[in-house]
Amino acid sequence: MTFRQFAFNNVMRNKRLYIAYFLSSMFTVMVFFTFAIFAFHPTFSEGDINNNALFGMAAAGGIIYVFSFFFVLYSMSSFLQSRKKEFGLLMMLGASNKQIRLMVFLENIIIGFFATVGGILSGLLFAKAILLVAENVLIISESLDFYLPTLAIVVTFVSFIVLFFCISIFVSFILRTNKLTDLIKGDKKSKGEPKASIILSVFAALLLISGYSTATLVEGIYVVYAMIPVILVVTLGTYLLFTQLSVYVIRRLKNNTSIFWRKTNMLMFSDLSFRMKDNARTFFMVAIISTVAFSAIGSLYGFGSYLTKGIKEASPYPITYSPFLDDSKAMIEEDTNRINSILQEENIDAQMESMELTYFELGERNVLITRASDYNRFAAFIGGKELHPDENEAIVVEESGAIIQEGPKASEVLMEANVRLENGEEIQATSVVESFVLSAMNGYYVVNDQVFEQLGTPERLDYSAVWKTEEGQTDQLIEAGSKISNLDGNLQHKTFIIDYTIYEINKAYGPILFIGLFIGIVFFVSAGSFLYFRLFTDLDEEKRKFQAIAKIGLTQSELTKIVNGQIAILFFSPIVVALVHGAVALTALSSLFNYNLTVESSLVLGSFSLIQVVYFLIVRFVYVKQVKRMVF
Numbered sequence: 001m002t003f004r005q006f007a008f009n010n011v012m013r014n015k016r017l018y019i020a021y022f023l024s025s026m027f028t029v030m031v032f033f034t035f036a037i038f039a040f041h042p043t044f045s046e047g048d049i050n051n052n053a054l055f056g057m058a059a060a061g062g063i064i065y066v067f068s069f070f071f072v073l074y075s076m077s078s079f080l081q082s083r084k085k086e087f088g089l090l091m092m093l094g095a096s097n098k099q100i101r102l103m104v105f106l107e108n109i110i111i112g113f114f115a116t117v118g119g120i121l122s123g124l125l126f127a128k129a130i131l132l133v134a135e136n137v138l139i140i141s142e143s144l145d146f147y148l149p150t151l152a153i154v155v156t157f158v159s160f161i162v163l164f165f166c167i168s169i170f171v172s173f174i175l176r177t178n179k180l181t182d183l184i185k186g187d188k189k190s191k192g193e194p195k196a197s198i199i200l201s202v203f204a205a206l207l208l209i210s211g212y213s214t215a216t217l218v219e220g221i222y223v224v225y226a227m228i229p230v231i232l233v234v235t236l237g238t239y240l241l242f243t244q245l246s247v248y249v250i251r252r253l254k255n256n257t258s259i260f261w262r263k264t265n266m267l268m269f270s271d272l273s274f275r276m277k278d279n280a281r282t283f284f285m286v287a288i289i290s291t292v293a294f295s296a297i298g299s300l301y302g303f304g305s306y307l308t309k310g311i312k313e314a315s316p317y318p319i320t321y322s323p324f325l326d327d328s329k330a331m332i333e334e335d336t337n338r339i340n341s342i343l344q345e346e347n348i349d350a351q352m353e354s355m356e357l358t359y360f361e362l363g364e365r366n367v368l369i370t371r372a373s374d375y376n377r378f379a380a381f382i383g384g385k386e387l388h389p390d391e392n393e394a395i396v397v398e399e400s401g402a403i404i405q406e407g408p409k410a411s412e413v414l415m416e417a418n419v420r421l422e423n424g425e426e427i428q429a430t431s432v433v434e435s436f437v438l439s440a441m442n443g444y445y446v447v448n449d450q451v452f453e454q455l456g457t458p459e460r461l462d463y464s465a466v467w468k469t470e471e472g473q474t475d476q477l478i479e480a481g482s483k484i485s486n487l488d489g490n491l492q493h494k495t496f497i498i499d500y501t502i503y504e505i506n507k508a509y510g511p512i513l514f515i516g517l518f519i520g521i522v523f524f525v526s527a528g529s530f531l532y533f534r535l536f537t538d539l540d541e542e543k544r545k546f547q548a549i550a551k552i553g554l555t556q557s558e559l560t561k562i563v564n565g566q567i568a569i570l571f572f573s574p575i576v577v578a579l580v581h582g583a584v585a586l587t588a589l590s591s592l593f594n595y596n597l598t599v600e601s602s603l604v605l606g607s608f609s610l611i612q613v614v615y616f617l618i619v620r621f622v623y624v625k626q627v628k629r630m631v632f
Contacts, residue, residue: 026115040152102172200244206237215230239280297516306597316384317466321336350468354465357370360459372447372452395446397444398411481499563623
């Protein structure tokens with residue numbers, strides 16, 4: 001048997017240890033290959049469509065490639081850590097340090113080659129389905145037909161073979177073998193009772209509490225100012241949580257006899273503090289990576305929802321026309337006739353309402369003041385609430401969910417001022433109403449019709465026309481918006497069609513969401529793989545431990561309960577922390593945009609939680625089966 005055959009057989013006979021590394025590496029190759037299929041698709045390369053998607057996928061491919069390097073490097077370090085005894089046996093049989101490095105190099109090359117080939121084949125297998133999904137998410141008119149992605153195959157194969165080759169050289173170069181006795185007995189040495197500092201444990205709790213409090217209490221633009229300090233504080237608090245606070249809490253539980261001596265808790269807690277301490281850095285890494293995935297996908301999904309739903313809420317009219325200030329009445333009439341003509345061409349059933357907007361001087365600025373009858377006419381057009389102010393009062397109206405702004409709100413400014421009549425009398429504002437009936441960034445007044453006639457000559461006149469359409473005409477409205485946007489002149493800048501605007505936003509934002517989702521999934525899968533590596537690295541030691549305990553009466557049901565408890569704590573501790581981090585981050589995002597993201601946050605975090613539960617059930621089944629096979 002040659003040395004290359006020895007390295008190959010060593011990989012094949014350690015499938016359990018290598019399978020997670022192989023599958024995770026293959027998954028990253030498949031995702032990279034998927035992006036390459038998009039990037040080199042003839043639909044993109046032969047035209048100028050969706051350049052944002054092309055650039056985003058190229059950037060995403062670079063991010064995945066760089067992340068893959070560190071992921072594979074970490075995976076190799078986990079393997080090497082678990083194979084100390086194997087290296088010791090090889091040295092006893094006469095293997096030199098150079099031969100051990102060569103063996104590690106060849107093993108990684110073998111795994112890297114098959115992971116690359118497997119990732120490309122998997123990508124080809126699912127390419128058509130992914131192209132169909134992308135075609136709808138990216139919202140392009142052209143069809144993303146399946147093709148033989150020769151260039152994508154070459155780029156992916158060469159890129160990852162180079163990646164695995166560089167990592168193999170790097171790992172074999174830095175590999176250092178300890179003394180023979182340390183290698184043979186390394187896993188049997190006593191580590192001593194894990195210790196945790198009370199001061200650092202309290203400090204960890206204070207850091208997390210202060211970070212969470214700051215993130216949830218700040219509002220508006222101040223969320224951006226607090227973001228970097230909060231990230232630093234929470235990151236440090238997370239590290240101390242796993243290295244200090246978790247160990248301290250476990251020690252306190254062990255000192256509580258009512259808990260420690262209850263049924264099989266002694267066996268579970270006795271080893272848990274050691275494993276928490278040993279895996280602290282892994283848990284920290286998993287928590288941070290998962291938080292990035294949760295926050296990124298939640299932010300992208302939430303921001304997309306904010307854009308589309310915000311437009312629908314802020315614009316209750318399907319079509320709005322707002323002319324320029326210097327447009328003549330003839331120009332306004334011509335524009336509205338052209339809009340109506342296009343609506344008729346698309347067979348859109350629409351009703352039109354119009355209003356002259358009057359602005360009066362109030363202090364150093366002009367403020368919109370409108371008749372109650374005009375306001376109620378527009379309100380009735382969309383089923384809104386009517387307003388009926390008395391002759392001696394004015395009602396302040398501001399848009400619901402005002403956009404992020406510094407300084408006082410529009411309603412606060414208008415409530416402190418009064419409406420001045422032509423005869424010098426003043427009408428006081430009595431209440432504030434939130435509404436989208438009329439669009440005015442700085443708010444406006446609604447007054448009684450008789451009072452309006454006493455305001456005098458307005459400082460500025462404006463005009464607004466709106467159309468109400470029947471349900472189920474989305475495609476026609478998108479086509480009408482496309483025609484208006486392609487017209488000569490400035491009509492496209494004066495006309496706002498909700499369905500067409502949302503279509504254009506989704507078309508531009510779809511690639512970002514699509515790419516962010518893929519990158520987030522890569523991060524999340526990698527984080528789960530880290531947990532798998534750490535869990536199965538200690539499997540042989542766990543087998544020996546439970547085999548010894550079984551000799552004094554441990555039953556299968558008790559073993560299953562203990563192992564399930566330990567795996568659940570180790571598997572979900574970093575993920576639960578990441579979910580809390582992600583929930584706080586998305587809450588802060590809600591405060592930033594003054595938009596409720598509860599539904600979006602719950603959907604994203606709930607989906608990842610469900611995936612993690614399924615992953616846990618699979619890993620638990622395999623792990624318990626392995627332990628039982630050795631013990632009973």
